[in-house]
Amino acid sequence: MTQSFTDILAWQKAHRFVLDVYRATSKFPAHEQFGLSSQFHRAAMSIPANIAEGYKRLGKADKLRFLNIAQGSLEECRYYILLAKDLNYITENTYYELIRSIEETSFLLNAYCKGIRDKQWER
Template identity: 70%
Template sequence: MTRSFKDLIVWQKAHSFVVLVYQATKSYPKFELFGLCSQFQRAAVSIPANIAEGYRRDGKADKLRFLNFAQGSLEECRYYILLSKDLCYIDIETYDLLTTSIEETSKLLNAYYKGVKEHMP
């Protein structure tokens, strides 16, 4: 039994992903501060934030809606990772690190969504 959203492994992985995104975007060109950096950071933060908000929702539909928002933000981040690599803002090592982190988060988030959908009354 969990007492807080912080107990959820999916939230922990998503939070770790956000930290990686902030570390990676520190080295982006200054002209991207209010462009790609901001968009990438906001989308990344939205993943664990929506997991946390959905955690406290009582109704199944409401909970699933917030988890779906998290899934959408996760997919947005997948694109920002690819774009960052293609613009040479991140090296292949950072690309691999971000990709691995987002894949782990995605698998956990999809499993959590499925679990809520199938097992919550």
């Protein structure tokens, strides 16, 4: 049984992903501060934020709606990772680290959603 959204594995992994994104974007060119960096930050933060907001929702449909928003933000970040690589803002190593992190986050988030859909969840 969870006491807080911070107990959710998907949230924990999503939070670590946000930290990884901030580290990676700190090396982006200065002219991207209000462009790609800002968009990437917002999309990344949206993942754990929507997991947290969905956690307190009482209805299953409402919970799943917030988790689906998190899934959408996750896919947005997947694109930003690819774009950053193609613009040579991140190294191949950083690219693969971010992809691995987002894949793990996606797996855990999908499992959490499935558990809620299948009514195998508790707060």
